Amino acid sequence: MDNISRRKFLAILSYLSLSYPLTVVAVSSGKNNQETNGEFPVTKAVLKTAYITERAAYENYVRFSLKAVEEQYLNIAYLFTAFATSEKVHADNYKRILANMSTGPEKPEFDVLILDTKANLIKATEGELKKIKKTYPDFLAKLKTESHDQAVINCMYSWKSHQQHKRKIGEIRRYSKYFFGHVAQKIEGLKLDFHVCEICGSTIDEAPRTPCDICNMPDTHYAKVNRPV
Numbered sequence: 001m002d003n004i005s006r007r008k009f010l011a012i013l014s015y016l017s018l019s020y021p022l023t024v025v026a027v028s029s030g031k032n033n034q035e036t037n038g039e040f041p042v043t044k045a046v047l048k049t050a051y052i053t054e055r056a057a058y059e060n061y062v063r064f065s066l067k068a069v070e071e072q073y074l075n076i077a078y079l080f081t082a083f084a085t086s087e088k089v090h091a092d093n094y095k096r097i098l099a100n101m102s103t104g105p106e107k108p109e110f111d112v113l114i115l116d117t118k119a120n121l122i123k124a125t126e127g128e129l130k131k132i133k134k135t136y137p138d139f140l141a142k143l144k145t146e147s148h149d150q151a152v153i154n155c156m157y158s159w160k161s162h163q164q165h166k167r168k169i170g171e172i173r174r175y176s177k178y179f180f181g182h183v184a185q186k187i188e189g190l191k192l193d194f195h196v197c198e199i200c201g202s203t204i205d206e207a208p209r210t211p212c213d214i215c216n217m218p219d220t221h222y223a224k225v226n227r228p229v
Contacts, residue, residue, distance in 0.1 A: 043148040044103055046139050047094045050155065051105040053135060054091035056112075057127065058084050063112050064120040065228050073117050074227070075187045082194035082203050082225045083124070083165050089201035090158040097150050117184075121169060128166035132159065157200035160214045164203050194225040 061084035068077035098104050114120070136159040143152050192205050200215040208219035215221075 040146050040148050042142055043146045043151045046142050047098050048105045051091050051094040052108040054087045055108045056110045058087040059112055063114050067114050068117045069228055071117050073184050077228050081228045085196045085225050086201035086203045093154045125169045128162050131162045161201040195222040197222050
């Protein structure tokens with residue numbers, strides 16, 4: 001990731017822009033604006049906020065998974081564990097970029113409210129939707145002013161990953177509002193095998209056979225997600 005070429009960077013942004021309308025990101029045609037703004041104050045602020053956002057999501061999903069295990073929804077718990085793994089990839093990416101900029105994120109402080117699994121699914125869907133429609137478009141709009149390649153591309157990775165999460169959770173929530181027990185029973189009968197890309201956080205529910213849909217890196221970068229105990 002640290003040595004990603006500009007050609008690959010531009011190609012990925014072009015692909016992502018076509019696959020999901022993007023009006024807030026302008027592709028940089030030159031080097032990072034290091035000559036005019038070596039400190040990247042806006043980028044650092046965005047990355048610190050993004051780190052806290054993703055760490056909070058990670059903590060939420062870990063606890064959602066524990067609650068689902070307690071309620072014997074083991075496949076839903078597995079889903080939450082996979083998403084927690086993905087969120088940690090996002091957070092770690094931001095922390096790494098900040099470290100390369102000789103700074104670091106602040107220690108996150110947040111409260112996690114745990115409800116029953118049905119309510120947790122609703123909360124998770126709302127959180128993913130907010131990130132897709134507001135949080136990441138806002139981040140990308142701010143990052144555009146300084147065009148730090150690694151910050152932009154990792155926010156794009158996270159944005160696309162959250163769209164995956166929203167689709168997967170939404171499929172469950174759509175049919176479980178009034179018949180949660182019946183839908184949950186069907187989910188528990190599925191053979192899920194979650195894998196998460198260690199580069200971008202892409203989450204799939206079967207062993208990878210092709211390069212990552214989001215970052216286009218080889219399938220060897222996918223790691224199998226272990227089921228929660």
